[in-house]
Amino acid sequence: METTDHSIVVPVRDATTAVLSRHKSDIEETGTIVAVEDWETFDRAYDKGQLFSLAESLNVPAPETCDPSSVAEISEIAPEIPYPAIVKPRSKTVRDESGKCHYTRVDDTHYVESADELVATYHKLLEVYPVLEEQAHYPLIQEYIAGTTTTTVVLAEEGEILTHFQEERIRTYPSSGGSSTLLRGIRDPRMLASAREIISALDWTGPAMVEFMQPPDGEPYLIEVNGRYWGSLPFAIRSGVDIPWQHYRLLTELDVEPPDYSQTASLHHRLLYGDIKWLNEQLQHGNPTAVLHFLWACLRANQTFVSIEDPKPTLWVLCQGIILGIRTVLQRVLKTKPAGGGGTE
Incomplete structure (x- = not known):
């Protein structure tokens, strides 16, 4: 068996980031720097149940969220849910008993308009992803917030944001909510303030995308936190905020340089x-x-x-x-x- 020495390993996908986070201490014993948060911190953002519980304790607007602990609860709470609502997996990946990673996705069929539709959709989701019930990883039920997806992407050290960039998803595929295809650079102090609260409460170190839903009128609502690099990263780099380079400097104990926001691009065709x-x-x-x-x-x-x-x-x-x-x-x-x-x- 061949071995190779690595100085730093940087994960970029959900599954690999979660695996490296779980085994961070073991890998670092080899002398390799693992560029991801430790599992206890990472999971507080990765598990949306924990994330929205944290947001509730802060001054961060977030959708009303129910976190059931069993299937039996669904019929009981369904009449009390504000509609429309969405049935949302707690995380994008779930591991089964063998350690195999299963991806879970949200699509148009997860949006519900009534109590009966909620119960049916919830049970169907568990049929499609049986690992959710097997691992007691029950999906959340969340108030639907209409608006535009906006994000604050950051590089942080021990809860302090060192550099950031903000963007708005003008177009996604599918249009109901998916990967961004056309983006616009923005500056929103309210969104940045909420991102600072979340990152500080997590005591986060490293890159993260703090995602919000911006209604036509009102404050942005927290949607999720991705504790890894994101698909629209080239937009931030081209706009003068080179987060990977600053992350490298942070990992190698060099000073993080202030970003050059003067280059901010207005539109970015991502895909x-x-x-x-x-x-x-x-x-x-x-x-x-x-x-x-x-x-x-x-x-x-x-x-x-x-x-x-x-x-x-x-x-x-x-x-x-x-x-x-x-x-x-x-x-x-x-x-x-x-x-x-x-x-x-």
Whole structure:
């Protein structure tokens, strides 16, 4: 068996971040720095039940949240829930008895409008993800907050935010709530104040994304905290807030340099192929003007993978976008093609 020495290991996905956090002390005994919080701290953010319990004790607006400890509770509390609501897994991954990691996802079917729909949806979710009941990892029931997803991404040390960047998700796929495809840089002192409270209460060290839902009028509501690097990271870097570089300096005990907010980009096209999916979704919903919005973003926004210095990612993304675009057009043509061959007798 071959072994390799590593000075630092930096996880970037939910499953690997959780695994490294659980085994951080064992790995660090090899002399490797693990760039993630210890499990006790990490789980307070990763487990949304613990996170919203923490938010309730702070001056941080958050959706009304029920944290059932058994399936039997669902029928009892369903009539008392404010609707609409959402059934939300406590974390994005759950481990079974063998240690296998299972991903859980939220989609349109998790939104409910009544007590009967809540009970049915809750039981269906447990059928789709039986590991949730097996591990007593019962999903939360949360008040639905309408608005726009905004985030404050940070680098912190022992609860103090050293540098941060804020963004708004203008478009996501799916539109009801998913991965961002088009982003806008913002500055929101209320959101930053809430993020500071959460990060301080967690005594957090390292990178984190503090996610909020911003209603049309009112304060931003805490939605979740991701204690790892996030998909829109290139937006912050391009805007002058190079969090990975500052994180490296923190890990190697160098001074963290102040960010250069003067470069803040207004628009950022994060995922071209994701935006093509968004466009297809809009066309299926009968919104032809989405074509103009899509083309406008392609012309006006900074592109994540467009780089003259490193053209290979650019070529790959363009090819990926072209293939997806052709596939989408073919699917639409085939869907509208008359059945039966169309011949004449």
